[in-house]
Amino acid sequence: ADHNNKNADDTAKNIDITEHLLSLEQVCTKYSVQVNAARPQDSFGLGNAQAAKLLVENGPNTLTPPKRKSALQKYIICLTSLFNLMLIASGILVYIVLAIDYKDNKANVYMGAILIGVAFLNAVIEWYQERKSENTLAALLQMIPPKTHVIRERKLESVQSADVVVGDVLFLRMGDKVPADCYVFAATDLKVDNSSLTGESEPQEREPGNTMRNPFEATNLAFNGTLAVSGSAYAIVVRTGDGTVLGQIAGLTAGEEKAESPMSHEIARFVRIIASVALLTAVVFFATGMGLYNDFAFSINFAIGTFVAFVPEGLPATVTMLLTIAAKRMAAENVLVKDLQGVETLGAITCLATDKTGTLTRNQMMVTNLWTNGTMYAATRAHNDIGESISSGNITGVREILLTSTLCCSVKFDRSDVPIDKRQLLGDATESGLVRFAFSRLTGDFDEVQAQHTKVFEIPFNSANKWMLSVHKLTHDNGPLTLMMKGAPERVLRL
16 A cells, blocks of 8 residues: 555656645636536536537547557568568578579579568568458447536536547546546545556545545546446546546656567567577588588588578468468457457466456346236347236336336436437436336326426445435325335345
């Protein structure tokens, strides 16, 4: 912990961010934004014209990518690998022997061409595979642009993270990745995972107000690239793009060299050993030839021939061909190989951990079955779900599930002036699935049900409780208020 704090203190000295020391009014004045601290959901935020102007002035909210190499530079890098250089050097030496004694070494015309040709062909295959993978990866990244919830002109909108500007009012909730450095002015049990920046393993609480001078220890700052693991919050963006803490750290590490793959390291080691043995043997044979025959042309010819004989000219082509075949087989299973030699590295992995939601999947969920009053119901027949069909939304038990899905939720809509099925849902994937099911089956208007039974109390879902609770103005036999709850079955049944 002391080591992490020391690193955070050293990094903080180079970080340009001071908004955590300002009051909410000072931050609003600095960035010309209007917020409502008492009812943050009613904040005006930035105007659309103002946001568009700031986006033009400051640029998109993205980190400057590392300088890309041209196609020719990448090909030269592939060509100048240690093994290819050894093949080219061997080919040149073969032609030197040909020049010394053309009559007795006519076959060297073909041998030299084969050695040099194999080096160039090997580089072409590796370059083509890498280029193809880069293009495919770029296309995939454009297909799934990250989205962020912002409030502009009192409307909650979902925009691309790249379009977020300083002064924007963000709405963060559990599972969201923070798109920019922001100043938290309203929060409900918000905790963020700062491990990518500070190394802290435990989620850190974020809330309005702060007494710490170190920005990494400030309780009212959430940083770009960190993850909201519980709760929700409203925050004002104070840094975007390269100006964020993550962007400044990325600038410091931009000069780092790419680490070699295990196969590259082993091939380079093998080439060094082979080249050393070949060179030593050639020197010994040259010295022997000079000592026995005192003929320079004969001795150098003999030494070069010995050196070339040590070169396994078929090895690089064979390795590249095998890796390409493996990459094609993986591509048939929808696995993208970014680096050809990464195929071998992947084969050496014993455990692969990945973030699935929103990357390997679409982060969309749907209701398939309901179980109530001892009866299993199928929400839809499109997927051949087991259970009875739902003939009406007024079936005992089913109506209660529909009401709970409608009222006990924190999902918001991007707009309210169009039919519900044409609105975009802003919220957790599970809740969004429940809401979609509710408005498709609920008897009566969805908006009217929410307006009639307003929420008077709420405990938001968090990773510790694994349930959400809300109290609504819904009259029943024993009183005017109804408590609704949803969550993990083992946690709800335990209460």
